[in-house]
Amino acid sequence: xxxxxxxxxxxxxxxxxxxxxxxxxxxxxxxxxxxxKDPEAVERLLIQTGSAPNISDAFLINGQPGDLYSCSKxxxxxxxxxxxxxxxxxxxxxxxxxxxxxxxxxxNFTVVALDACYTKPYTTDIMLITPGQTADVLLTANQAxxxxxxxxxxxxxxxxxxxxxxxxxxxLSYVGSHSSATPSLPQFPTYxxxxxxxxxxxxxxxLASKEHxxxxxxxxxxKLLITIGLGLFPCxxxxxxxCQGPNNTRVxxxxxxxxxxxxxxxxxxxxxxGINGVFTTDFPSNPPIVFNYTSDNIPxxxxxxxxxxxxxxxxxxxxxxxxxxxxxxxxPDDHPMHIHGYDFYVVxxxxxxxxxxxxxxxxxxxxxxxxxTVGVPVGGWTAIRFKADNPGVWFVHCHFDDHLTxxxxxxxxxxxxxxxxxSLEKPPPKLPKC
Numbered sequence: 001x002x003x004x005x006x007x008x009x010x011x012x013x014x015x016x017x018x019x020x021x022x023x024x025x026x027x028x029x030x031x032x033x034x035x036x037k038d039p040e041a042v043e044r045l046l047i048q049t050g051s052a053p054n055i056s057d058a059f060l061i062n063g064q065p066g067d068l069y070s071c072s073k074x075x076x077x078x079x080x081x082x083x084x085x086x087x088x089x090x091x092x093x094x095x096x097x098x099x100x101x102x103x104x105x106x107x108n109f110t111v112v113a114l115d116a117c118y119t120k121p122y123t124t125d126i127m128l129i130t131p132g133q134t135a136d137v138l139l140t141a142n143q144a145x146x147x148x149x150x151x152x153x154x155x156x157x158x159x160x161x162x163x164x165x166x167x168x169x170x171x172l173s174y175v176g177s178h179s180s181a182t183p184s185l186p187q188f189p190t191y192x193x194x195x196x197x198x199x200x201x202x203x204x205x206x207l208a209s210k211e212h213x214x215x216x217x218x219x220x221x222x223k224l225l226i227t228i229g230l231g232l233f234p235c236x237x238x239x240x241x242x243c244q245g246p247n248n249t250r251v252x253x254x255x256x257x258x259x260x261x262x263x264x265x266x267x268x269x270x271x272x273x274g275i276n277g278v279f280t281t282d283f284p285s286n287p288p289i290v291f292n293y294t295s296d297n298i299p300x301x302x303x304x305x306x307x308x309x310x311x312x313x314x315x316x317x318x319x320x321x322x323x324x325x326x327x328x329x330x331x332p333d334d335h336p337m338h339i340h341g342y343d344f345y346v347v348x349x350x351x352x353x354x355x356x357x358x359x360x361x362x363x364x365x366x367x368x369x370x371x372x373t374v375g376v377p378v379g380g381w382t383a384i385r386f387k388a389d390n391p392g393v394w395f396v397h398c399h400f401d402d403h404l405t406x407x408x409x410x411x412x413x414x415x416x417x418x419x420x421x422x423s424l425e426k427p428p429p430k431l432p433k434c
Contacts, residue, residue, distance in 0.1 A: 030094050058164070225286045
């Protein structure tokens with residue numbers, strides 16, 4: 001089945017402007033993955049075997065792998081720039097299962113927006129972008145007239161052999177550059193360089209200006225601590241068809257020890273029409289069992305979550321704090337967590353187990369970055385805050401497709417407020433039935 005994806009660009013409303021100098025021009029840069037096989041067949045195999053998915057065969061920049069792959073040099077994406085001009089690059093990570101480092105050889109760039117939310121200008125020579133995230137960066141073509149590689153490759157805490165360790169490239173070509181020499185390639189950190197990722201994340205701040213104010217919740221109505229991670233389901237003896245995980249198991253994933261099960265009827269539909277038996281409202285606000293979440297030796301008795309279609313109910317306009325706590329169960333990993341229907345403020349992050357007494361003292365409640373997808377560090381935690389002012393049913397999930405498929409999801413159900421503008425709208429009359 002052929003599929004198409006691309007960038008949706010939202011411009012400032014008429015009469016307003018960017019909170020940064022007007023760029024000379026702009027380019028979308030969509031990062032992606034390529035499988036030689038049908039990617040839907042790859043996902044079906046993951047479900048059928050209960051094991052990890054096949055790794056991708058290439059990464060892409062605007063649909064092309066680039067010069068470093070044997071099959072695609074003639075189609076490498078090329079971006080033409082004039083020396084001395086500044087360009088706006090709108091970068092999207094549309095990869096399925098990988099965080100990506102992004103660099104441009106010999107150039108710095110300035111981050112000015114994340115997930116469509118303006119930031120204080122942050123100049124860097126490298127960016128980490130997780131699946132589902134977007135970033136707007138300003139690039140000034142201030143180097144010698146030549147050709148330079150734009151490149152992306154993986155950041156991961158997995159072992160070599162368990163991820164696509166290739167590099168995708170495009171070419172930044174200065175007008176007037178006629179050289180046939182191979183462009184210079186940027187130097188990347190090692191694939192598991194968590195220090196570089198942490199430094200980048202800590203440099204990000206909301207613009208928080210008079211023209212672009214932010215409202216970080218200061219007093220919290222709902223505090224949630226949610227563990228996120230992988231696990232294993234044991235299989236019956238001699239059952240091997242869909243139990244090809246380690247030692248005759250199926251790989252699973254969970255939030256607060258609940259592996260999410262997709263229902264046959266849409267949760268929004270069941271909620272609106274009062275259909276019973278589709279979901280339960282008992283998603284736990286804290287881990288059911290307290291343990292050393294980031295220990296290297298977590299007891300096997302904690303590796304198998306329960307299953308369920310559980311939602312967390314929030315009152316309209318409640319101020320919410322969620323701490324996503326990564327666990328080291330089975331296979332530690334960074335998790336790109338996404339919430340539908342909301343932007344949120346990333347007020348803190350750290351390594352080890354979250355300490356509810358001391359860690360909030362380090363929170364940035366003045367100008368934290370505003371996002372809709374955030375990477376939770378391996379062996380660590382991330383704290384976010386938002387106001388539940390959008391009534392309805394909102395999916396919360398890891399943006400790695402394999403983790404999502406295994407159950408690393410839950411749902412926020414936000415009650416109606418007072419009046420039509422604070423209430424869930426009626427479904428359209430011709431809405432197809434699920």
